Amino acid sequence: MNIEVKPAAAAELKKVEYKENEGVRIESVFIGSCSIASEYHLKIDRKKEGDDLFVVEDIPLLVSKESQENLHKQISLDFNPAMGYKLTSAEETYRYNLKLERA
Template sequence: MNIEIKKEAVAQLKKVDYKENEGVRIEAIYLASCSIYVEHELKIDNQNEDDEKFIIDGIPVLLSSESKKHLPDNVYLTYNDKLGYKLYSDEETFRYNLQLKRVN
């Protein structure tokens, strides 16, 4: 899996004061419904046992094994003052206007 954080998002994410064992969680949650739908979230969370941890430009990024199932091999994260964070791949935009929230 390759996660690339664009420079605009790096600048924003470096402003966060990460506690020990915390990181930015990229979450892809499958929602059972009459159609295939995956909800994407971005949050500051503690690392869990099944998480893969990436250090990207000094930023700890967490990805659960379940979320990896619903994301392609190449994922990008960028930031825009008006649209918030945007999570996308080479083929599609998963979600824009993502807000970074702390879980605890």
């Protein structure tokens, strides 16, 4: 997996104080229903077993193996003060208006 952190998102994420073994979790949770759908979350969390750690622009990013199955190989994270974080790939926009919360 390759994660691009756009300059605006990097500036915001660098304001966060990360504790030891913490990072920004990019999470994709598959929702079983009549249609194929996933929910997306962005949160400060501790590294867990099964997580991959990606360090981009000195920002620790955590993505579980399960979440990676629901995301494309190349994803991008951007930030707009009016709309929050935006998680995208070349193939689709996963979600706008993501809020960064502490787990």
